[in-house]
Amino acid sequence: MPHRPSTDPQGPFHVDQLREGDRYELSNGHPIYCAPSDRDHAGSNLIGAAALETDPDVEWAGVDAGFAPDSGTLRAPDVAIGPAGTERGWIPGAPPLAVEYAARGQDEQELQDKVAELLQSGTQQVWVVRLIGPRRVEVYRPGEAMRVVGPGEILSAPGLLRNPVPVEALYDRDAAHRAALRNLLQREGYESLDAVRQAGVADGINQGINQGINQGTAESILALLAERGLVVDPPTRERILGEQDPGQLRRWLIAATQVQEATRLFE
Template structure:
């Protein structure tokens, strides 16, 4: 191949007559490039970059740059779902453990007060049931063990 004149190319091949191409033509390289290369890409840097990028993308299995972006978005979405699911399960498990622990402390307070024959009014029962502070529930349980009345606890 030899560049001649303003956007003209001569292509020489063994056993084949020399051929001339102009800026509007394309050159094919079967087995090397999937797409023909515009002759203007040999003279215009921007056209060369576009042709090179397209061939490189197609060599990797992408039709164009937009398909690379779509593939990246799909991959990111899939990874996000996996991470989100794992994070959600972890948070749900932690929340469930906390709820179970709080419920256990609440029942322990009620059982302790029942064993000690201390009557619990509806307001106090609701106060204990609605508490989600594990430290406060533990403190109430410790006090309930020694309490003579509700006023010793609250």
């Protein structure tokens, strides 16, 4: 479908005439065909979505979600970040953060029109990931000149994302996995994988100390019973040595000074 001149008058179509699954967006009432994606484009969409959706501050993210800022406009960014909601059907307004992937066959004028419409409708940032030529991301913000960010640099969206996003995480699978892992760990209360390891070591140390204390208490119980000349049969010995509750061990230790038979320890 040829690009629609920006001077065209209002088109005849409305958002409510489109159904989920229709391969069209609307711009000022004019339909815009959205072609299927090739391997590179489709894979990058998923990669970038994973790196962004897992951020601890993200409430909702979607791929190809339809946003309708007015009755004649329906735009579906490749990836969108926004607040949680319960709407059925098209989402009113525009996403705070939108990501577009520009690959082979991209209609450049249509892309720029889409970016402009999103920004005019309330989107705070649009990131255009260029998959042809040197990999890079173009950052568009309302009232600002477009900025190019390249590999080795980071992207940020204060108020939307907690963590900076390495440019590579929007198209490189390994980089996206590293970003997603960091995000998921933070959602569980860990700042990094090193923090998980350190917590594991600390838990192991504490567990070892507790086990040592329990073992010492159990052996003290057996020694006290033996000193009093009480016979400890194998099942009783095994039960005492296997007990992990410090409170129970303390109660048995006190009882060991009073019972007349070792088996009565458990009464």
